Amino acid sequence: MRPKSFQPRQEQVNFLEATFRKIFPQDTEYREKARARLEQLTMPHWALGDLMDLAVDLAGITRSLKPPVKRKRVVVMAGDHGVTAEGVSRYPSEVTAQMVYNFVNGGAGINALARQAGAEVTVVDMGTAADLDDLVKAGKIIARKIGNGTQNMAHGPAMTRTHAVMAVEAGIEVANQLAPETDVFGTGDMGIGNTTPSTAIVAAMTGAPVAEVTGRGTGLDDDQLQQKIQVVERALKINRPDPSDGIDVLSKVGGFEIGGIAGLIIGAAAHRKPVLVDGFISTAGALIAYALEPFVRDFIICAHRSVEQGHRAMHERLGLRPLMDLNMRLGEGTGAALAMNLVEAAVAVLTEVATFEEAGVTGTPVE
Template sequence: MKLLETTLNQISPSSSEWREKAAQRIETLIMPHWALGRSLDLAVDVAGITRSITPDISRRACIVMGADHGVAAEGVTPCPQEVTPLMMAAFTKGGAAINVLADHIGAEMVIVDVGVKGDLSELYNEGKIIDFSIAQGTANFAKVPAMSREQAVASIEAGIEVVNNIKDKFDLFVLGEMGIGNTTASSAIVSLLCGLSADIVTGCGAGLDEPGRQHKAQVIRAALALHQPDPHDALDVLAKVGGFEIGAMAGVMLAAAALHKPVILDGFICTAAALIAQSLNPDVADTLIAGHSSVERGHIAALEKLDKNPILNLELRLGEGSGAAMALPIVDAGVKVMKEMATFADLGVSLS
């Protein structure tokens, strides 16, 4: 708990001073007022986060947090849990979508096990997966709390430690996850923290039909009625209906905020984690850039709670950090324009 408390105390809002400096520079560039639209808004966001109008975000890590969910036993997903360790292994071999996209954006993969149900010890020993495993998946929150409060703290602190261990190597983090059953946990979190019914925020996840989606929403409703998580206590919410990878992603966001380093959010699960982080310290939201809006029903509500306007809307639903990776080149473009485009003064033109 000490690491979490220390990190929370180190977080401050985006710098209004540096945002203003960025806006002033952009106004001098040789183009009509804000002619490149939201890409320039993103450049201002990065300036406020990094405290610089010449930020270097070239060193980027794609962090993928993996864990399993006991609630999968309730038939809330068409995929067997065996998929999680198989995909974690696939990430180490370079053939998954996020590997291809990470290569495209020049990001280094950082793969972390915080609670996968399976034996990944060989991959730990080979240094291909970082071992922060808390348990072999969460408990089935349809029957008992997903985890203890102590485990909830441990999952968040795992994410903080991952970032603190690599903070000198990277300027920006692309964030994603892998975990069968995690849209169920995310829907429960979004339902609570956004004050919306489970049916409104529960989607089809990895491919449920409509009866399956309705069953999933009913499982969530029943679990929330059973455990009565306190929506004003993020650790209580995470412990009762969350996931280890959700907590760990929240930890990444908190650590990055304390270091003034941007985080590009992926989809629904990542955004649910952002709600946990925001609940722990509202200023963390300033450090987050929403990569995209997915097809999951609750994603828009979660983004609105964070006051985030997503960069892309491509009907994505993969996870892994894929949407965040696809959005990053637009962030790069805005920052590069802010840093490198000529000004009217460079051309000897006075705007006064």
Template sequence: MSMEQLREQLTRIQPLDKDAIQQATQRQQQLTKPAGSLGRLEEIAIRLAGIQGTPIPKIQRRDVIVMAADHGVTREGVSAYPAEVTPQMVLNFLSGGAAINALARQAEAAVSIVDVGVATELHHPQLIERKIALGSANMVEGPALTSEQLFKAIQVGFDVLDEIAHQGSDLVAIGEMGIGNTTAASAISATLLQQPVEALTGYGTGINEQQRQHKIQVLQRAVQQNQPDPHDPLDVLAKVGGLEIAALTGVVIAAAAHRIPVLIDGFISSSAALIACALQPRITDYLFAGHASVEPGHRLILAQLGLTPLLSLDMRLGEGTGAVLAMHILEAALRTHREMATFADAGVSERTENT
């Protein structure tokens, strides 16, 4: 994949369908309820109409894409867990034993697990094997990714999304697995939002305050070493990002190009969305924030993107768990939009205005 091919994909992303939005808005005004009484459910249904280009949108197939990769920066002691946990958790996903599996079963969503850079050789019949490298390089010592690795990872995101789009996906939730990836997300978001790293650095997998201070120092060294350009999102992603974040960036871009709504999860997947929207601001219209993570950087990213989280449950697991939980909210918005009777259908008198 080349920069020119990426630009071509970005140009495929179109504005929302205004006619569908107008018709969906009119339908909401005719349903048997006071105008606005379903709150954000109405807004969600109308935006989904604009995304799908139809006044009565539907979600028939739901998908979760989990990208997995390791991070060289873990050698700096930034996580409470060792890097060996990444492949162990990937195998747990594949055996159906993780939180994302349980929640995806409840949501009747298909789960795709993609190895884009786990630092261990993994083989499983259900694993999508697209390994680019055995993890990223240590960002404290230099760029996390080469330019070639960056574009290959974005291409993996394109390819995986294209495949599920071909299978008829109507809604995609994105998640990740990679010990050390909150460090990468902090570096990405601090640079793009032009905030000090300490403002976007939380406790990750459960480190204490002393470890958080160490993590901040590591991040400061990484940013100083690489000098990522805040006006060049790809430069930021290559220098202080990770393979799974780059792949999720590709998923988000490709989903918008296919007019498929994306539920972003927590801090890491939102950092990928931040990169994608910096490359093409129209993508924001295709995004829904599944939940508000306890990671401080997550709320800052959502504020920058103008997204209000659908849920706030003090979660910080990742894997796409918060995004999949929010699938039920989107389905509720569409069911009320599609299945409620209009005033005319039900023979209910509409509100009269005083004259």
């Protein structure tokens, strides 16, 4: 059931509602078929634990006992944030664009891990402050720029409600564009200062005290951390985001790339594609997507738990457990790329390990 407070204007209904209406829960029949097969594999019952649970999810998502997972893609959404003026990051906003060029040139952490996983990396400009037209014209990134960075949420809304809707719609459009050539999506982000709006989102949507969900981001010292906590508290007090309305939260204290991630998740779900949600910023996008359409939860696979202390609260809100906990905090989609290896492993277990009958093993399976 969608939040009652989400009431898109008439011109928005056709696109968003049409997308929502394509999203259904995982297929129970295929989940049961996958579980039945996994219970008969030549190993002690459920011996591969979470990997087998993942295989069941993939069967339910794709409606297949041979889930397609070979064509993997990490979509990195980029955007800048006005709140960086409050000193919430150790790096200036200019680094956002510099990192986009690094992604395009293949020199970032996500590029290395994506290559290892056999995944493509697609960069989307959702709202960087820089002019990236040269990359757009060269076909190296996708242009969905809503604005040249958000406003400073410490002094008012980060964006208008219309721009928030546009950001989500843009993410859906990217998913629609890439779905025909993608089996598994991964979410990624780039935006200096974006742990601050993500912290505001988790605090707004869970009711957790800001101090309990605020992390050090790019490596803040104790004084800088206290400053960040105060900025988030001030933004929530000034803007009063409605936790039952994902668009309101996004517009008041979010970011263009966070809206794009939310839309990508919604779009992937509409195409029945599994989406590996990366770290803290990506999971903020997942919270927005979940608030708009709760059924997207069935298509979300939480890749990992980062060291950002608010990440656990996000996973608890979604009711999902991450696949890994490696003390990572890079973002970019690196955790999603790593988890793509586990996705392929889960499918291999489901499709390649013999059952007792197939192997000609008689007697009672070992418990």
